[in-house]
Amino acid sequence: MLKTAIPSIYPPEGSYEFSAVHADLSCATPGAKVHYTLDGSTPTAESPVYRRSEGLLPLKGVHGSSVRRVVRAFAVADGMEPSPEVSFTYDFHCFPKGSYRHSMLREPAPDAAGLIRIEDHDLDKMYLVIGSQRAVLVDGGWDAEGDLLGLCRDLTGHALPIDLVVAHGHSDHIMQAQRFLDAGQRVYLPHADLDLAASFGVHLTPEQVTDIGDGDVLDLGGCTLRAFTIPGHTPGGIVLLDEASGDLFASDEMGSNRRYVPDSAWLQMNPAATAESVLRRLDAFLEETRGKLRRIFTGHNDEILDANAYLETFRAALKKAVDQGPAGLSPSLRSAAESFGSGTAAIVGDWRLDPCWAAANLRFLRDQDRDADPPRYAPGFHPDITTNLGE
Ligand SMILES: [Zn+2]
Incomplete structure (x- = not known):
């Protein structure tokens, strides 16, 4: 009997200073289910099955102390022998x-x-x-x-x-x-x-x-x-451009695409924002700054982004939502509860492979959705979940 491949994980196990890492389990055997535990117990066929569409697994640290989190998992595909169990250890050392x-x-x-x-x-x-x-x-x-x-x-x-x-x-x-x-x-x-x-x-x-x-x-x-006002993530948010160097200080308005805690533009936090309105503002901004942008420094991203490559991807994500409507949305990489209420996002690029991947979690797609009475929420938006920041 053929054996199922062992599960793999992203990001790699090790030591982290973030207060959270969102882990993705997967398996090289097509169609295999990955059963896992987060409480240190041995995973069995009764343990939960990991599904990326329900959100990556949040593993969390504690500020001012060290905490260990362990993911234990095995994979099994129909007609195949289950894989051996593997475990992944994450040590959080938070400031x-x-x-x-x-x-x-x-x-x-x-x-x-x-x-x-x-x-x-x-x-x-x-x-x-x-x-x-x-x-x-x-x-x-x-x-x-x-x-x-x-x-x-x-x-x-x-x-x-x-x-x-x-x-x-x-x-x-x-x-x-x-x-x-x-x-x-x-x-x-x-x-x-x-x-x-x-x-x-x-x-x-x-x-x-x-x-x-x-x-x-x-x-x-x-x-x-x-300063440029970019009213997407919040009503009045700005970005600042150092015109001599091309450095753009974007806070959370642009460039929120960390890998280990997959981030998004989080447009759902601003009830005035639609994919359409942000795309319109972004196009005007790109026109005003043509040839002047070089790097993006953000409020959470460890990486310094290539401004033109990232903004091209970010624009493509917004345009996908505007042009395709709900069909242009995917499940948010973080679950709705971990995504400030929005379970759907317009995503372009792979968060593991492409440093300039981009996502926009959305509450409204087009201006008419926001302006409708009663408002028509984008699928996956949970209005009962209140925003609790850390982003
Ligand atoms: Zn913010």
Whole structure:
């Protein structure tokens, strides 16, 4: 009797500093079922069968401590002998709250801004852009307690004012805003996202924070950052372009396509966004920035993306949803519960193979869906699941 191939997994087992990894089980024998356990017990024919369409398996760490997660699995195909059991071990070592890590990506030079990436305890990414007169920190992370401003001052030799630009109002980008204000630093936040920030307990007034959006230019001395409003992921979200280098700081508005915790543009979080409206805005943005984009730095992605390759894929994903309707959607890689309520996404490219794969989880496809009364949800959207950020 032929033997079923042993199951394989993605991403590889090992040590991780993320607070979550989403694992995919599969088997090289066509049609084989993979039975698995996550509680350390021996998998049997009665154990759950893994189905990617129901969402990748979330394996989670705990901030400030070390945790081991073990996936045990075997595969069996009709008319074949079951495979031997295999196990996959994931050790999570997550940073405690209040800790930051930083890495120099480019030293300041007369013709180029300095660039330092800072990560908080959950590896949310912030970018310190250093000009000759000012520095700008793009995004403020998820941790209200750590001394992020103190770190930025140390990293710039206490020589420059440091402005904070919060590119959108989600909780994992805005938590240090009040500390910057208390220290007398200028804080920018799109005013269209003030209500969103307040929903996470960060109450800021239009008098406290400077609005930022289309056409605004921040002059850092020897370097300028130009803002573009991209109202997809949130109502007022912006991206910032360093026009000299072609670096685009995109927060969560673009480039959210991590592999180990498969991310998406998460357009379902913004009840005003449709695939159609975001595609329209994206096309105008691409026209305005033609020939100027080089790299994308995002709020969560470890990889620095090729801007043109990624945006081509992202555009193709949105266009697929607009042109094909529900037929252009696939099950979200993360389950609906892990995808902030949206079980369907427009996906182009393979998240394991292509660093520029793109996905957009959606609540509405076309403007008429959003505007309908009652609204017509895209299949797979669960309106009862409330958004709980970490993204
Ligand atoms: Zn966000």
